[in-house]
Amino acid sequence: MRVGILRGDMPGPVFLADLEPVSQYNPPTEPRGQERYVGRPVIAAVQAAMLANVGAGFASTGNMAFNVTIAAPNQTLRAKTSSGAAFSVILMPTGVYTTMAAFLTAMNAKLVLYGLGMKVSPLNALRVVLYSLTFGEGSYIAIDTVGNGSTFNGATAANFGAGGGTFTVPLATAFITATLPVAGPLDVRATTIRTQLGPALDAVQVEAMASTIAPKFVETDVAVKCYQVGYLADLRSANFTPDPSRMPPLALSAAVTVVQDDGFTAFSASALAPVPNITNAQLGVPAPGWVRISGAGLGNAEFPGTLTVKFTDYLNVGLGQTPVNIFKVDQAMIEAAGGVVSLTVIDIPPLLGTTRLVPTWAVATTTKVSVKYTSLASNERALV
Numbered sequence: 001m002r003v004g005i006l007r008g009d010m011p012g013p014v015f016l017a018d019l020e021p022v023s024q025y026n027p028p029t030e031p032r033g034q035e036r037y038v039g040r041p042v043i044a045a046v047q048a049a050m051l052a053n054v055g056a057g058f059a060s061t062g063n064m065a066f067n068v069t070i071a072a073p074n075q076t077l078r079a080k081t082s083s084g085a086a087f088s089v090i091l092m093p094t095g096v097y098t099t100m101a102a103f104l105t106a107m108n109a110k111l112v113l114y115g116l117g118m119k120v121s122p123l124n125a126l127r128v129v130l131y132s133l134t135f136g137e138g139s140y141i142a143i144d145t146v147g148n149g150s151t152f153n154g155a156t157a158a159n160f161g162a163g164g165g166t167f168t169v170p171l172a173t174a175f176i177t178a179t180l181p182v183a184g185p186l187d188v189r190a191t192t193i194r195t196q197l198g199p200a201l202d203a204v205q206v207e208a209m210a211s212t213i214a215p216k217f218v219e220t221d222v223a224v225k226c227y228q229v230g231y232l233a234d235l236r237s238a239n240f241t242p243d244p245s246r247m248p249p250l251a252l253s254a255a256v257t258v259v260q261d262d263g264f265t266a267f268s269a270s271a272l273a274p275v276p277n278i279t280n281a282q283l284g285v286p287a288p289g290w291v292r293i294s295g296a297g298l299g300n301a302e303f304p305g306t307l308t309v310k311f312t313d314y315l316n317v318g319l320g321q322t323p324v325n326i327f328k329v330d331q332a333m334i335e336a337a338g339g340v341v342s343l344t345v346i347d348i349p350p351l352l353g354t355t356r357l358v359p360t361w362a363v364a365t366t367t368k369v370s371v372k373y374t375s376l377a378s379n380e381r382a383l384v
Contacts, residue, residue: 013039057200078144289350
């Protein structure tokens with residue numbers, strides 16, 4: 001999941017302290033600490049990442065067919081890396097190229113002399129991207145039209161298209177506004193980043209740029225709990241305010257947005273470790289002696305051993321007194337007896353052989369049930 005800060009009035013970054021600290025982790029299964037500060041994107045950090053990863057690029061518009069023959073008149077590329085400069089007339093190396101690798105090796109030997117490079121398109125192994133070797137904000141590239149003599153653009157060569165084109169890498173501030181404006185939405189999808197910064201970025205470079213806007217957290221149990229009931233849950237609340245003592249008071253609104261790893265889709269932990277909530281508890285359903293618990297986030301049959309149901313007897317229990325009868329049954333016993341465990345329904349049979357799963361003292365109204373799924377406990381609900 002990715003976390004992006006929505007508010008522009010935060011006094012500083014927030015520290016997510018209820019994640020895995022560096023000193024407490026299980027190397028085979030967990031990342032080496034996820035506690036960190038998260039704030040609005042820092043312009044200097046975005047600029048530095050752009051300088052390391054982003055050169056203006058121009059992608060071919062159609063697939064290349066190998067063998068590729070480069071010969072007059074389709075060997076001329078008219079291109080430039082500065083908007084104020086004249087087009088350079090580059091005579092690309094002639095020959096017959098049977099593979100993409102051979103083609104790129106030959107082309108780059110000439111292009112590097114003009115501050116240019118060529119690579120396989122990150123999106124299509126049969127297309128190429130021509131890019132500027134000047135990285136960072138304002139990086140620029142232009143390819144002239146076939147009509148003006150840039151014949152290398154044609155379908156029998158690099159297939160850039162007859163009309164040529166230009167691309168300029170935007171300022172870091174514009175990139176931030178495009179991907180995480182104040183109040184959202186957060187959008188650091190690969191397609192969005194390449195639209196903003198050009199087609200030359202590979203998957204590693206896309207990830208580097210996305211992380212400057214919204215850092216990624218591994219969805220460990222601790223991280224999911226942080227999202228559901230921890231500090232991230234507080235920051236996601238519509239009633240959050242950065243400084244409740246401020247006069248006049250700051251507005252109430254969510255401070256963060258949390259999306260899936262794709263950088264856009266809203267994150268939902270319901271399938272990972274849902275917060276259980278009971279809406280109904282019935283005695284004698286679906287059969288005499290059974291108990292049916294209905295609700296949301298109750299359990300998951302794919303994760304045995306993560307669910308416990310507790311029966312509590314409140315008959316003749318006064319205010320502040322502890323119930324005498326408390327009975328617990330776990331997921332393995334329920335399923336072994338032919339019961340059902342799902343996100344929305346738990347059906348508990350009365351017996352597993354001679355072992356009771358529903359206590360004999362369970363009655364409507366004064367017996368209540370609750371569910372603990374992973375480390376989260378539900379509300380308590382009386383049997384009806």
